[in-house]
Amino acid sequence: MKTAYILVQNLKCGGCANTITEKLSVLNSVNNVKVDVQTAEVSFQYTDELILESVKETLKLAGYPEVGEDNSLGTKAKSFVSCAMGRF
Secondary structure, eight states, X not given: OEEEEEEBSSOOSHHHHHHHHHHHHTSTTEEEEXXXXXXXXXXXXXXXXXXXXXXXXXXXXXXXXXXXXXXXXXXXXXHHHHHHHHTO
16 A cells, blocks of 8 residues: 545635545545645555545545645635535
C-alpha cells in the first residue's frame, strides 16, 4: 500500500472532514482516511495510481478539489452542501 497526502480547497470544518471521510472510505482499495482541517490535508492509503485518480475525482465532485485545480463558484457551492451534510 502507498500513502497519499492531498491538499484540498474549501475544507472549512468538521462537517467537511466527515463528508470527505465518508466518501473516501467507501471506495475500494482506500484505507486509513484522515482529514486535517487545520492544514486542509487529506491522507489515505491506496493500492495503485488508478485509485489515486479516483480519489481525486471523488474529492472534486464533492466540492474539494486539489490545491491548484479550478475552484469555480459551482465547486464552492458543492463544498458548502457537502459540509452541511457532513454535520448530520
